[in-house]
Amino acid sequence: MPGGLVALLDDVATIAKAAAASTDDIAAAAGRASAKAAGVVVDDAAVTPQFVDGVSPKRELPMIWRITKGSLINKIVIILPIALLLSQFLPWALTPILMLGGSYLCFEGMEKVWEKIHHRLSPKVSEAERMEAATNRSPKDEDALVKSAIFTDLILSAEIMVISLNEVSHEPLLNRALILIAVALVITLAVYGVVGLLVKIDDIGLYLQSKNSAGAAKFGAGLVKAMPIVLNIIGVVGTFAMLWVGGHIMVVGLDELGWSLPHHLVHNLEQMVSGGFLTWVAGTTGSLIFGAIWGAILVAATAVLPFGHSKKH
Template identity: 45%
Template sequence: MSGLIALLDDVAALTRIAATSLDDVASMAAKAGTKAAGVIIDDAAVTPKYVTGLDPKRELPIIWKIARASVFNKLVILLPVAMLLKAFAPVLLIPLLMFGGLYLCFEGAEKIYHVLRPHGDTHVEADMDIGDPAKLEETRVKGAIKTDFILSAEIMTITLNEIPDGSIGLQAAALAVVAICITALVYGVVGLIVKMDDVGALLALNANTGVGRGIGKGLVRGMPHLLTVLSTVGTAAMLWVGGQILVHGLHNPDFIGWAQPYGVIKEVSQNVAGDAGFGNWAVTAFFDGVIGLAIGLLLIPIVTRVIAPLIGALTGSKAQH
């Protein structure tokens, strides 16, 4: 009898340990996932363009293909690489994170630049000349997977940097949770977005009441505006996150250790909004975003006139961003 009681005690202790570990994983995943907000929103805003002009019946299957590839990218390729870096070359994490911050600043600034100086979307327009629908779908899916890989690498790097040191198993589990949840969130939202106009059209034509038909018409008319808002929020978030990464990276004593501009932003935010709360965060995010925009604008001529032509020469093809 005493042996059975001891066994039950051991089982209870293991259960408590497992529950604590799950809580730790959930806590780390939630904290880390919020830091990748800019990339997540941009991912959701970018992906719908890859099904533009295709057979509506193929929209969800295409999104499912991209989502499966995204999970593979994150869990099979990026997660093991991230954990190896964390274990054996942690000194590389901050430089990689800084590089990702520069990428986010460039992407966000370029979006704003192209609003001020409009041009066609070369990614989509370039493949519209493909006559075979199957070939067009294959081209779009490949393009989307490449874009997803870049954004996934940013998400995983940002997430890994936010996970505190500790058990490798817990870190890997938190990273895997973030990867799966973000993929489900992004492509679930994308699926809703691309089919919402179809749902609206169905309601507008077949609803039994005027209210239902009005809702359907509102959905059809509202989806372009929703995509615009989503793209705008994603751009702002990219500049904020990119600027924040660079500001904190420069301030990090393990990297460069510059006191500014981190010190100035912190002082201004405290003077304007106090030491904590939404106001402090908003002021800090604003200045991080301004810095991100400034750096991104400086990067545009470097990337488009130097790096892109160089890549094109090395790959033997015309580089297009």
């Protein structure tokens, strides 16, 4: 009897070790998959603050929370089952789907570049006019903004999940599901946690400015002045990240489908440097250039198509 108990405890310990190792593997795989989707994640964090720009401060966090819940539903309820079914029964479809998403990223990245150029050439809306429009928003306007943000998130989330799935497609089905759930939770909470902090930093700065402490007031003033710069930097980084990730997806996808010229050009660029970090920089630059070229072609194509003229920015 004691011997049987010892054997049972030994089996339990073995199972526990295996479960712990499996958990570690899932966590590590989720980390790798999340890193691959970093470009889309940065853009997600850069895009979302625009939906609460000018909203009453007391409504900012509730709106972001509504968008966060919508994002989780997008990833776990809508995208995850479809992605798992495709990976299980139609794995060949992942590359074309990834390329469609990569094309969207390239298009969106270059459209942002064009909008920036167009904005500089167009009459500017004054801050007073912008704030007046924001003040007059009704609850229906807020609902429309939230729905728009959730739809944008659906597109970005689909790309995040498919990129992540492509990184763990060799895993068993259950592990794939657990990894993607972990990716969805971590990325969503991280992105919208950062977004919530970003949109409230100026309020924190104004609060510090009201303090009697000269140091706190000075720091608060610095926060208020820094936020537009920080958001602009995030926007620029997000645009470059979209072009880089989208370009890389297209280069790899085209190579898998039989057209290897872009892949060879990027590879030759990597071979021109000594290695290590510089190799990564060269490869990233090559993917970014290809993404920018492909994105520019798509933007130009939509400009001459009928639906392109009616598109509202």
